[in-house]
Amino acid sequence: MLQLLTNANTLLLATEEGGHAAETLSDGGLLASLAWLIPVAPMVAAFVIALYGKRMPYKGWDIAIGVMGFEALYGTALLLAHIANPIAHDFQVEIGKIGSMPIEWGWTVDGLSIMMYFLVGVVGFFVFLYAKGYMEGDIRFTWFFASFTLFAGGMLVLVSAPNMIQLIVGWELVGVSSWLLIGHYWEDHANSSAAIKAMLVNKVADVGLFIGAIMISMSVGSFRFSDILHAVEGGAAAAPLLAQFAFWGGLALFIGAMGKSAQFPFHVWLPDAMAGPTPVSALMHAATMVTAGVYLVGRMFPLYLTDGFATEVRAVIIIIGGLTLFLTGLIALVQDDIKKVLAYSTLSQLGYMTAAMGAGAYTAGLFHLFTHAFFKALLFLGAGSVIHSVHSNNMSDMGGLRKTMPWTYRTFLVGSLALAGIPLFAGFFSKDEILASLNYAVGEFSTADGGSSVATVVLILAISGAFVTAFYMARTVMLTFHGEYKGQAHPHESPKIMWMPLVALAVPSAVIGFMNWPGLTSTFTDVVGARAVRVLDHHATGFDYLMLALGLTAAVAGGLIGMRIWGPDKETQAARDTFRIPILYPLLENKYYIDDLYMDGVVRPIRGPLARAMDWFNGHVLDFIVNGAGLLAMSLGKVVYWFDQRGVDGAIHASGAVTGAGGGMLRLLQTGKVQQYAILIFAATVIMVGGLVIWF
C-alpha cells in the first residue's frame, strides 16, 4: 500500500522516514532522567491539595498553579532541548509480573511524549490560572483543584507511559478525574448523570482497549511499547504471532481510542460533559483527555502503517474519522448553548485528527491535535468568560458583547479564525496539512478494493467540514458578540486573571502554525518524528495548492455566509429565527436520535428487566449461599462452644478442683501443733533410716 513514488498530481515529495535513526538520538541527560517528576508531581500535589488545601492561603490553588507552572516550564525546557538535540529516553523498573510478563513502571521521553508534556503543561497552566477566577467562591474550590491536578497527573502518566499497563493506568485515571470533574455541580442530578454517561461510554470502549492491549502485548511477549514497535519494525516475517493478531488487536485498540476521543458512535458523552465547569471543558474535553485516543494511535503508529500488520484497520479509522467530522459539525449548527457548539466542534476536529491518522499522516494528525488544543482551549475559556458574565449558556441570551467584553471578544475572534482555518492562524496550517494528506491518501490507497474511493469521500467530507466549521463559528461569533444584547444580566469584562490567560493562549493560536510551514519549517515534524522507532510518515515539503485553494474557499465562504445570515441586519433576523429545514433540523437537534437509541436500546433494558433479574439472583442465590455459610458457621460454633464449655473448661475445672481437694486434704496436716509435726518428723526419720538400714 505504501507508495513511495511522487504523485504527479501534487507537488508532494513523500519522505520515507519521519523517524531519526536511533544512533543520532540523545539520551537527554539530566532533564530526561528527572522526567519522572512530570507525572509524579501532579499526582502528589493532588493528594496534598485534597488533604491540606483548605489550610493554604489560596485554598489549594497555590499548590495547583505551582505544579502546573513547574510542568509548563519543564515541558518547555524539554521541548527546546529536544528541538536542539532530539531525545529518546526510556526508563522502566519492574514492579510485578503477570505470568512471565513483567509489569513495569517508568517514563518515556521522546518526541511524542515531549509534545504532550509541553501541551498539557502550557495549556494546563493557563487554564489553571483562568480557573482561579472562574471558580472563585465555589464551595468545592479546593476539591476542584485536587481533582483537576489529579487529572493533569493522570494525563501525564498516560503520555509518559512506556508500556501498555501504565498507559491503561493513566487512561483510567483521566477517566476517573473526568467523572469527578464533570460531576462537580452534582447537586443537579443531570450533571452527575452526565458524568456517569461519560464514564460508561468510555468503559464500553475500554473493552476494546483492554482486548487490544492484551492481544498485542501477549503476541509480542512484552507490554513495552519499545518491544512491540521494534517487533513491528522487524517485519511481519520476524514476528508472525504479532502479525496474526495485529489486525484485531489494532482494531480493538482503535475502538478504545474511539471512546476517549469521542468518535462516532462513542461521541455521545462529550456534549453532555459540558455540564462540568468551563475550565474542565477547556482542558479535558478540548485539549488533552480527548486527544488521548489520537495519542494512542500515534504511539502505535508503526503497527498501522507497516505491511503485514494492521494496515487494513486504517480504512476503518479513516471512515470513522470522516463520519465524525462531518456529522457532528452539522449538529453544531443548530445548538443554542455556546458550550455545546464548541463541544460538537471539538468532536468534529477530533474527527479530522482521526481521519488524518487513518490516512497515514502522523505529523498532520498530531499537528492538528497540537494547534487545536490551543485555540479550542482559548475558545472554551472565552465562552466561559461570557457565561460567567451573563450567567447563561444560551446564545439567545447573548449578543452585542463585543462592546462590554472587548478582550474576550478579541481573543475569541482569534480562536475562531484559527479554528476556521483562516491563514495565517495556526488552524490553517494544521487543517491544510490534513487535507493534503487526505488527498495524498486518495492517490495512495488502492483503487482495487475501493480504498481510494473511500479516501475520496472522506476528502470531500473534510472540505465540506471546513465550510461547516467556518459557518457555525461565524454564527457563534455573530450571535454572541454582535447585534443587540438580549439577556437580562449586566455583562462586564471578566477579571484580569481570566482574560490574561485568554490573551496568553491567543498568541500560540495565532503563530504556532509557523512551526510547520510546508517547505519552510518542519520543526513540529522533527519534534514528533524523533522517536526510538522509525515512524513512517508523509510530510509535505511544499503546499498542496489544490487543497489549499479548496480549503480556503470553503472556509471563507462559510465565514462570509455565516456572517451575512447571522449578522445584525434586522430583516434577516426575523427570517433566520423562524427558519427550519423540515427533516434536517429535528434530526440535528435530536443529535440523529443516537442518544435516544442508546437510552431505549441499552440503558432501559439493563435498568429494568436485567437489573431485576440480577437482584433476584443476588438475593436468592448468592445471599442464600452466604447466609447458609453463616448458619453453618453458627452451628459449628455452637458445637465448639459446647465442647469448650464441657470438655475443655471441664478439664480445667476438674484440675482446679482436684488441686483444691488435694490441698484441702494436705492442709489438715498443718494443724499448727508442734507435737503433731514432731510425730511426723520422727516417723519419717524412722522410716527413712530404717529403709536405709534394711537396704544395706
Added chain:
Amino acid sequence: MILGQFIILGAALFSLGVYGVLTRRNAVLVLLSVELMLAAVNVNFVAFDIYARDVMAGGQIFSLFIIAVGAAEVGIGLAIVLLIFRNRQSANVDELDLMKL
C-alpha cells in the same frame, strides 16, 4: 559388762523421751521429756567412751557439754513457756496452733 546393755538402756530411755515429747500436753512436761532424751544420750556417750578407753575421755567431756547445753536450753525454754503463759493464761501445747493453715 557388755556394751549392748548400755545401748539398749539408752535406746529405751530415748524412746520413752520421744513418747513423752509427742504425748504430753503441758509445755513444761514436754521440756521434761526432752531432758530425758538428753540423759539417754549421756548414757550412750559415756558407755562408748569407757568402751573405747579414750585417752582424752572425749565421750565424758562431751556429756558434760550436753549437760551444760541441756541446762541452758531448759532455762530458755522455760522463759518462753512463761511468756506464753502470760499471754494465754495456759501452758497447754494444743492451744499453740497459730501456724495452722
Added chain:
Amino acid sequence: MNDWLTHAENWVFILIALPMLIGAWRSVTSRNVVHSVLFLVIALAASAALFLLLGAEFVAWSVVLVYIGAVIVLFLFGIMITRAPLGMETELSHSNQTKIGAALVSGALFALITVTTITGFGDTEIVAKPTRTSEIGQSMFERFVIPFEVISVVLLAALIGGIVLARRDPVEGDEALQ
C-alpha cells in the same frame, strides 16, 4: 546370758537400770505434774549411779549437781509459775489415739536404734576403770578448750536470754521493776 549374770556388776547394773526405766516410764505417763518431775529425778539419779558403775565419777557427780540440783529445781519453778494444775489431772496427755501413734513411733525408733547399734557393737566387752578427774581436766583444757569456751558463751547467752525474755515490760507506777 548366764555368763553375763555371773558377774556381780551386771546385777548391779540391773539394780540400777530398773529404777531408771520405771522412773522414766512414770515420768512420761504420770498424771501428776510434780510426780513427773520427781520421777525424772529418780531416773537421773539412776543415771548418775550408772556413771559411777562405769567409772565416770566426774560426770556422775556433775549430773547430780547440775541436772538434779539445778535443772529439776528450774522445772519445779516453771511448773509453779505457769500454774500448772497441781494434782491429778486428766488433761496432761493427749487422747488415746495420739498415744498409740506416739507409742508406735517411739517403739519403732527404739527398735531401729537397737537393731542398728546392737548388730555393730552388741557383744563387745567393757572394762570399767575409774577415770581420774585430772585426766578429764587435762583433756578439757588441752584438747577441748575451745568448745569449753564456747559452752561458757552459750551459758552466758542463755542467761541473758532468759532474763530478757522473762522480765515484764516496765509499766507506769510499777515500782518493782524500777
